[in-house]
Amino acid sequence: MSQRSGPSGAPGGAPGGAPGGAGEVVIRAELDKRYGANQVLSRAQLTVRRGTVHALVGENGAGKSTLVKILAGVVHGDSGALEIAGRAIEVATWERRAARAAGIGIVQQHGASAGALTVVENAVLGVEPLRGPLVELGPTASALSALGERIGLPVEPWTAAERLPLGAAQRAEIVAALHQGAKLLILDEPTAVLTPVEVDGLLATLRRLADEGTAIVLVTHKLDEVRAVADEVTVLRAGKTVATFAASRDAAPGARLDVAAIARAMIGSDLPGASPAVAPAADARPVLELSGVSVGSELRAIDLAVRAGEIVGVAGVDGNGQRELALAIAGLVRSTGEVRIGGRSASRASPAARFALGLAHIPEDRQHGGLWLDATVADNLALGRADVTGRFRTDRARVLAHAGTQIAALDIRPAAPTAVVRSLSGGNQQKVVIGRELSRPDLSCVIAAQPTRGVDLGAVVRIHDRLRGAAAAGAGVLVISADLDELLALCHRLVVLLRGRIVGERAGEALRDAGARSALGALMTGVEAA
Amino acid sequence: MTTPDASARPPGAREPGPDPDRVRLLEAVRLPFSGARREILTAVIGLLASIAIGSVLMLIVGKAPGQVWWAMLSDTATDPSLLGQALYRATGIMLTGLAVALPLEAGLFNIGGEAQVTAGVVGCALVGTALPGGTPAVIAIPLCLLAAAAAGGLIGGAIGGLRVARGAHEVITSIMLNAIVPGVALYLGNRALFRNGTTTGAPIASGAELPQLGLGGSSANASIAVAVLAVAVVWWLRARTTWGLAWRAVGQSPEAARTAGISVGRVRIVVMTAAGALAGLAAANFVMGNKHAFEEGLGRGSGFAGISVALLGRMHPIGVVLAALVLGFLSSGGVAVSTLVPKELVEVLQPVVVLAVAAAVPLVRRMEAAR
Numbered sequence: 001m002s003q004r005s006g007p008s009g010a011p012g013g014a015p016g017g018a019p020g021g022a023g024e025v026v027i028r029a030e031l032d033k034r035y036g037a038n039q040v041l042s043r044a045q046l047t048v049r050r051g052t053v054h055a056l057v058g059e060n061g062a063g064k065s066t067l068v069k070i071l072a073g074v075v076h077g078d079s080g081a082l083e084i085a086g087r088a089i090e091v092a093t094w095e096r097r098a099a100r101a102a103g104i105g106i107v108q109q110h111g112a113s114a115g116a117l118t119v120v121e122n123a124v125l126g127v128e129p130l131r132g133p134l135v136e137l138g139p140t141a142s143a144l145s146a147l148g149e150r151i152g153l154p155v156e157p158w159t160a161a162e163r164l165p166l167g168a169a170q171r172a173e174i175v176a177a178l179h180q181g182a183k184l185l186i187l188d189e190p191t192a193v194l195t196p197v198e199v200d201g202l203l204a205t206l207r208r209l210a211d212e213g214t215a216i217v218l219v220t221h222k223l224d225e226v227r228a229v230a231d232e233v234t235v236l237r238a239g240k241t242v243a244t245f246a247a248s249r250d251a252a253p254g255a256r257l258d259v260a261a262i263a264r265a266m267i268g269s270d271l272p273g274a275s276p277a278v279a280p281a282a283d284a285r286p287v288l289e290l291s292g293v294s295v296g297s298e299l300r301a302i303d304l305a306v307r308a309g310e311i312v313g314v315a316g317v318d319g320n321g322q323r324e325l326a327l328a329i330a331g332l333v334r335s336t337g338e339v340r341i342g343g344r345s346a347s348r349a350s351p352a353a354r355f356a357l358g359l360a361h362i363p364e365d366r367q368h369g370g371l372w373l374d375a376t377v378a379d380n381l382a383l384g385r386a387d388v389t390g391r392f393r394t395d396r397a398r399v400l401a402h403a404g405t406q407i408a409a410l411d412i413r414p415a416a417p418t419a420v421v422r423s424l425s426g427g428n429q430q431k432v433v434i435g436r437e438l439s440r441p442d443l444s445c446v447i448a449a450q451p452t453r454g455v456d457l458g459a460v461v462r463i464h465d466r467l468r469g470a471a472a473a474g475a476g477v478l479v480i481s482a483d484l485d486e487l488l489a490l491c492h493r494l495v496v497l498l499r500g501r502i503v504g505e506r507a508g509e510a511l512r513d514a515g516a517r518s519a520l521g522a523l524m525t526g527v528e529a530a
Numbered sequence: 531m532t533t534p535d536a537s538a539r540p541p542g543a544r545e546p547g548p549d550p551d552r553v554r555l556l557e558a559v560r561l562p563f564s565g566a567r568r569e570i571l572t573a574v575i576g577l578l579a580s581i582a583i584g585s586v587l588m589l590i591v592g593k594a595p596g597q598v599w600w601a602m603l604s605d606t607a608t609d610p611s612l613l614g615q616a617l618y619r620a621t622g623i624m625l626t627g628l629a630v631a632l633p634l635e636a637g638l639f640n641i642g643g644e645a646q647v648t649a650g651v652v653g654c655a656l657v658g659t660a661l662p663g664g665t666p667a668v669i670a671i672p673l674c675l676l677a678a679a680a681a682g683g684l685i686g687g688a689i690g691g692l693r694v695a696r697g698a699h700e701v702i703t704s705i706m707l708n709a710i711v712p713g714v715a716l717y718l719g720n721r722a723l724f725r726n727g728t729t730t731g732a733p734i735a736s737g738a739e740l741p742q743l744g745l746g747g748s749s750a751n752a753s754i755a756v757a758v759l760a761v762a763v764v765w766w767l768r769a770r771t772t773w774g775l776a777w778r779a780v781g782q783s784p785e786a787a788r789t790a791g792i793s794v795g796r797v798r799i800v801v802m803t804a805a806g807a808l809a810g811l812a813a814a815n816f817v818m819g820n821k822h823a824f825e826e827g828l829g830r831g832s833g834f835a836g837i838s839v840a841l842l843g844r845m846h847p848i849g850v851v852l853a854a855l856v857l858g859f860l861s862s863g864g865v866a867v868s869t870l871v872p873k874e875l876v877e878v879l880q881p882v883v884v885l886a887v888a889a890a891v892p893l894v895r896r897m898e899a900a901r
Contacts, residue, residue: 332789352791363789372783383779384790389772396770436790 023050026184026215027104031080031091033066033239040066043080045241046217046234048184053206053216055226058236059266064219065109067236068186071217072106073099085183097126105177106186107170109219119164120144120157123176140179148175152205167198174205178214185209186217191225203229221266223259230257235265278472279492280309285343287358287476288329288445293337295324300500301337306445306476311467313487314480316497316524322480323364325497326449329478330354330361342444355384358444360437360470362451364480370433371421378403378417381436406435410462427459438466445476452486464490484520496523569844572894576842576887577856583886584879591871598870602863612862614748620858621750621815622647622829624757626836627843627850628764629686629809633700634845635768636801637781642689642704643809643833645711646682650810652715653681654817655723655824658734670737671818675756678813685711686806687799694795700802708833716826723824731824740819751819758851760808765847777801809833838884857883 027048033041041063048054058064070077073096082089084102114122120141128135141157148155153171161169170190177185187206191199206216207229220226226233233245243265247256284307293302299321306312316322327333329341331351339346341357349357363369372380382388382399389399403417410431412424421429430452438446448467452460467490471477481487487494493507504523510516585595606612626643633640657677661670685707692698723731743750768774779787780797788794816829839857843849857880864876 330789350791350793351788352793355791361789369785369789372779372786374782375779379775379779380786383775383786384792386772389775392771392773394770394772394775 023052023213023215025083026050026085027071028083029067029071029080031067031070031082032078033063033070033075034078039239041070041077041239043241044236044239046071047244048215048217049232050183050215051210051213052231053210053218053229055230055233056217056219056236057221057223057226057233057262057266059221062236062266063239064221064236065188068106068188068217068219069108070094071099071184072096072104072186074106074108100127100180103181103183104186105174105180105182105184107173107177107188107190109188114161116160116162118158118160119155119172119176122161122172123157123179127180144172144175144179147179151175151178151209152201167194170194178209182214184215184217186219188219189221190218191220191222199225223263226262227257227259233257233262235262237266278309280307280471284308284310286340287342288447288478289338289340290329291338293325293328293335293339295321295328295333295335298500299324299328299335302502304478304495304502306478308444308474308476309471310493311471311477311479311491313491313494314478314497315484315487315494315520316482318482320497321500322449322482322497324500326361326364326447326480329447330359330363352384355440358440358442358475360440360443360446360475362433362437362446362448364449364453366426366429366433371429373420373422375421376418377407377412377421377424377432380421380432381406381417381439383436385436385440387441402439406432406439410435410466411458427455430455430463431459434463434466438470443470443473443475445478446470447478447480449480450482451479452481452483460486484517484524488516494520496520498524566846568894568898569846569849571897572890573842573844573849573853573887575890575893576883579886579890580879580883583882584875587875587878588871591875593871598867601870602867602876605866606859606863609746609866611746611748612866614743614745614750615865616855616858616862617743617745617754618749618751618815618820618858619861620854621754621757621819622812622832623835623839623857624754624851624854625760625812625815626809626832627839627854628760628836628847629682629805629833630836630840631843631845631847631850632764632768632777632808633801633805634840635781636777636797637784638690638693638700638798638802638805640686640689640704640802640805641701641834641837642685642707642806643836644830645704645707645833646685646806646809647812647816647829647833648711648715649685649806650678650682650813651817651828652718652824653810654678654813655731655734658738658817658822659723659732659824661735661738663735665735665737667737670735671740674734674738674818675811675814678810678817679807680810682810682813683803683807686809687803689806690799690802693802694798712830719824719826724826729826730821733823734817738818739822740814742819749820751815753814753819756811756814757854760811761847761851764808768847773800809836835880838880841884841887 025047027046029047030043030045031041032043044063044067046056046067056064056068066075069075070091071082073094076094077091080091082091082094084104114125117125120137123144124135124137124140129140130136144155144157148171153175155172155175156164156168161172164172174185174187190202194202203225206218210216210231218225218230231247234241235243235245243262245257245262249256286305287308288306290302290304294300302325304312314322314325324333328335329339331346331349331354337347341354341359344357346354346357346359367373372383375383378399381403388402389395400417406412407415407417412428412431412435421432424432434451446467451463451467455463467477467479479487479490488511491511493505494511495502496504504520506516506520581599585599588595588598606616626647629643629646630640654674654677658670658674661673689700689703689707692703693700719729719731725732740752743752743754768778776787776792776797779790779792780794784794787797812829812832817824821828835857839850839853842856843851843853860876860879864873867876
């Protein structure tokens with residue numbers, strides 16, 4: 001295992017001399033970027049070599065997407081140094097057109113195809129091949145098909161992009177980028193939309209492309225992918241490059257990188273030791289009961305009961321019905337089957353009526369659903385809380401007092417009730433959501449969807465404490481998280497969701513023993529039937 | 531491996547990016563409501579730019595801008611009838627401005643003011659005519675106001691209801707109703723209301739008439755009190771009640787409102803109904819305060835002018851009052867200087883104000899970012 005030291009702070013400061021004979025430097029960057037008051041990148045460094053797969057890793061919000069978008073000219077950087085194939089580039093004016101001409105291809109997180117256009121039309125957009133005054137697509141279409149065939153990413157050039165499944169649309173973007181002559185191919189979280197089999201196929205293709213000389217930047221927060229395919233790794237945390245790693249050639253595949261060290265660098269330190277909440281009484285009554293709950297084809301016939309004082313975790317790879325499960329319980333999506341909250345039927349109740357039955361809902365995305373970003377902390381903490389605001393006339397004093405209490409209890413910074421939520425960091429924004437939801441009176445059950453996604457460690461500890469506190473006070477808590485470690489640290493019982501169904505359940509001692517993780521991992525990926 | 535700066539964790543650790551559900555149309559004209567200073571700055575920059583553009587136009591037609599502006603100001607201020615016309619005009623567009631500003635803050639663009647005003651005029655005149663001649667004012671005035679508000683509210687509520695129930699965009703339905711309602715009003719007039727050969731209906735009961743302010747024979751009347759009261763109520767609802775909280779939350783962050791248990795659809799319908807009612811109330815100015823009868827085309831133009839008022843007033847109730855006064859004086863001032871410059875020159879200024887304010891929004895945003 002060889003490791004290079006972290007950046008030294010000088011432009012392009014990652015020391016050269018890549019181990020394992022990697023090729024010359026394709027891109028070397030050190031970038032700053034600010035969105036309003038939010039310093040997204042500060043001297044973030046990245047050096048990518050020809051013929052390598054370079055993993056850019058970090059937690060949500062670390063600045064990974066912003067960094068690669070600047071490299072590809074999709075957004076402008078503020079300042080810093082950028083060198084492409086040895087040529088210095090002006091960061092502030094670097095544009096997509098120039099980047100494409102310089103051989104930088106990018107496949108963005110949520111795709112960037114014009115939906116109504118066909119794959120081949122998207123591929124030539126902006127660089128249309130002309131025959132006289134007319135656009136000529138035939139040769140490009142054949143070239144795309146041939147190229148896709150050769151590298152194992154078959155594409156259908158004449159299909160409109162919006163008609164393709166997500167995986168196929170992504171393949172088309174990759175092939176189009178390579179067709180345009182990309183020498184550096186950037187993929188931003190490409191596996192988020194893929195099934196496990198497709199993921200393996202994509203990673204193998206990336207490996208082959210790198211071996212043929214393309215430089216690949218793989219943006220991800222999944223360490224399995226890093227372990228499987230990366231030659232070099234750059235770790236971003238809060239907009240800074242905090243560490244770089246290089247794989248050793250002589251170690252066995254799968255052990256070429258110290259994944260534990262990468263995880264530590266991503267998080268900043270190890271997660272705190274698990275201290276599961278006090279176990280609920282054996283005869284505790286159920287406070288959340290689902291029977292036969294289905295949402296379209298995303299969630300199928302879920303039966304689940306959470307008892308008072310119990311913390312139940314929902315594990316699973318993202319996109320297996322977790323989102324729909326939370327929304328169905330909160331009444332925010334059309335569902336069939338029965339939902340009972342606090343012992344009373346809520347199947348037909350509006351979201352507000354469900355809150356009145358004792359529900360609290362921490363939605364998975366604080367920026368789209370959790371928070372009113374342009375309002376103050378105090379208003380967000382009072383949103384929809386008639387018990388705080390009063391029924392009709394707003395009781396400003398009560399709203400401010402409520403805000404003061406929550407700010408103190410959760411250490412929300414800045415400690416100002418009138419601060420605009422948009423200006424807060426991710427962790428503090430999440431604390432606002434937690435504060436509003438867990439301070440509801442007569443709480444009987446809590447759904448917490450990804451309660452600590454993209455928040456810093458200090459906030460994680462506080463949020464976990466509040467969830468345990470809610471359970472200790474008699475509420476049933478359902479935690480939905482993509483982070484198995486979080487669930488193991490927090491929950492009395494885990495269920496595993498796969499393709500919309502509960503495929504397994506583990507409780508008590510079965511969660512503590514050494515094989516728990518691999519057993520759950522197998523369930524999550526569907527390798528083993530429960 | 532080293533981990534430099536392991537302790538430094540800047541607060542800005544989240545993915546930025548615009549909210550995709552933000553309606554672009556609204557984004558272009560409005561700022562999130564967090565700083566009164568910013569709104570005032572935007573309006574002032576817009577006004578100054580309009581004055582500059584107006585001055586250039588005056589130079590083009592060969593007049594000294596200083597002289598024209600001064601004449602506009604001094605004549606309007608000293609001639610009671612011009613002053614009265616300014617107030618008369620301001621009263622109507624204050625209400626229609628409010629009818630745009632209120633829904634705009636709830637994320638809805640109500641450009642159906644024309645339809646709502648016309649409906650209010652018809653409703654108000656119908657009830658006023660139907661009342662027996664001797665009805666006392668304490669009964670006649672509230673009834674006519676109620677009829678005007680209800681008729682306008684019906685149109686507004688229909689726009690909101692179509693949006694919520696069928697997903698029909700309020701801009702499209704507003705535009706359609708702007709054509710339909712005046713058409714229906716004209717049909718009603720021809721069939722039943724107009725008196726032999728004219729385009730004027732029967733007079734309303736004298737008890738329903740609002741007194742004139744008596745400014746040099748101008749049309750200014752007591753309905754300005756109705757407008758000011760409406761502004762005060764909207765201001766109070768907006769700033770001091772949970773309704774205001776809900777409507778602003780729905781406007782800026784519908785997902786967050788929905789997740790927090792607010793019924794977004796209900797808020798939209800209520801807000802559009804209220805907006806229609808406000809525009810309908812403008813009939814008090816036109817029917818009860820001035821013409822005392824239904825008249826073809828009465829109040830026309832004030833619905834669209836309300837859009838300018840709301841934008842210049844930065845969607846705030848107080849701002850709407852000021853903007854209505856400014857634009858009211860501008861139209862009176864146009865009459866005052868009609869001997870100096872063509873009246874089209876002054877008419878052009880109202881849309882110029884809107885454009886200038888819209889252009890000032892990103893400018894002020896950039897000034898803030900640079901600070």
